[in-house]
Amino acid sequence: MGKKNMKDKIKIPRCDGISDEEFRESILPKREPVIITGLDIGLCKSLWTVDYLSNKIGDKQVKVHVSKDKQMDFIKKNFIYKTISFRSLIKRASEREHEEFFLDKNEVYYLRALGDDPRGRDVSDFKKHYSGISDDIIFPAYFEPSQYFSSVFRIGSSGCQLWTHYDIMDNMLIQVKGRKRVVLFNPQDTQNLYLNGDKSEIIDIDNPDYEKFPKFKNVMFYEGFLEPGDVIFIPALWMHNVISLDFGIAVNVFWKNLDNSFYNQKDPYGNRDLVPAEKALQSLETALKSLKELPKDYSDFYHRRILSRVERSLNEL
Numbered sequence: 567m568g569k570k571n572m573k574d575k576i577k578i579p580r581c582d583g584i585s586d587e588e589f590r591e592s593i594l595p596k597r598e599p600v601i602i603t604g605l606d607i608g609l610c611k612s613l614w615t616v617d618y619l620s621n622k623i624g625d626k627q628v629k630v631h632v633s634k635d636k637q638m639d640f641i642k643k644n645f646i647y648k649t650i651s652f653r654s655l656i657k658r659a660s661e662r663e664h665e666e667f668f669l670d671k672n673e674v675y676y677l678r679a680l681g682d683d684p685r686g687r688d689v690s691d692f693k694k695h696y697s698g699i700s701d702d703i704i705f706p707a708y709f710e711p712s713q714y715f716s717s718v719f720r721i722g723s724s725g726c727q728l729w730t731h732y733d734i735m736d737n738m739l740i741q742v743k744g745r746k747r748v749v750l751f752n753p754q755d756t757q758n759l760y761l762n763g764d765k766s767e768i769i770d771i772d773n774p775d776y777e778k779f780p781k782f783k784n785v786m787f788y789e790g791f792l793e794p795g796d797v798i799f800i801p802a803l804w805m806h807n808v809i810s811l812d813f814g815i816a817v818n819v820f821w822k823n824l825d826n827s828f829y830n831q832k833d834p835y836g837n838r839d840l841v842p843a844e845k846a847l848q849s850l851e852t853a854l855k856s857l858k859e860l861p862k863d864y865s866d867f868y869h870r871r872i873l874s875r876v877e878r879s880l881n882e883l
């Protein structure tokens with residue numbers, strides 16, 4: 567039978583040195599991912615070595631993900647959080663085997679920088695929280711300053727793979743050091759991705775369990791490879807899965823694409839659903855809970871009625 571083993575793949579286009587006007591006029595309105603090459607991202611590309619960063623910000627304490635398994639799984643939580651100095655993070659993330667470790671001598675590390683608030687409620691702002699190296703990097707100026715939301719320092723061991731998820735803001739991911747493979751999924755494939763909140767249940771996207779996730783066969787992979795200095799535009803709602811092919815350093819910048827009022831004011835990460843969407847999802851949870859009161863055959867019937875109502879509404883868009 568025509569079981570698809572080879573994924574349909576679309577190569578994410580690579581465009582050289584896009585001007586601000588070109589981005590606003592021909593890339594942003596399409597809402598599709600693009601890798602932009604040849605941008606001036608500043609001196610970080612040459613300056614950011616392990617030694618340089620250790621000297622500048624080595625004493626800063628950072629909370630990192632530590633995992634034995636390179637494929638990190640947020641839903642099953644196969645990693646732990648540890649707070650260590652930035653110096654030990656980059657030392658350990660840049661080496662394959664560790665003398666000092668928490669779980670295993672080959673464990674991997676991933677930093678997604680947070681703000682300074684110990685409860686993690688602070689919005690991450692690279693230039694503020696890493697002021698010692700803030701002048702080393704130039705953020706692309708494609709968006710208006712008023713659209714700025716947050717900027718996040720991201721550092722990962724070679725081989726570590728970040729779970730598939732979506733963010734609700736437009737994103738410019740600046741790859742500073744190391745190569746990365748990025749797989750993106752079109753928001754129209756959402757029903758095939760087995761979401762649990764903002765994350766997909768499918769961890770191994772290259773060898774998925776099709777018995778468990780049959781609809782994943784229909785999914786289109788948008789694949790791209792980032793080289794140091796490349797910047798990828800990830801439009802809001804595009805799911806992404808990232809594998810670090812080397813020890814990697816990146817900074818990403820989240821930008822608001824919609825009016826301020828759509829965004830939840832208590833969202834430090836840029837992944838809380840838009841206010842009307844969150845309201846809709848909460849009402850749906852209430853509806854589903856209510857159906858639990860019914861006998862199974864009735865509940866089945868009303869689940870299907872709700873599905874067809876949603877389908878009708880979707881077709882009317």
Ligand SMILES: O=C(O)CCC(=O)C(=O)O
Binds near residue numbers: 737806
């Ligand atoms: O490159 C990474 O480490 C993850 C990127 C990501 O999820 C993001 O920028 O939103």
Ligand SMILES: [Fe+2]
Binds near residue numbers: 732733
């Ligand atoms: Fe993300």
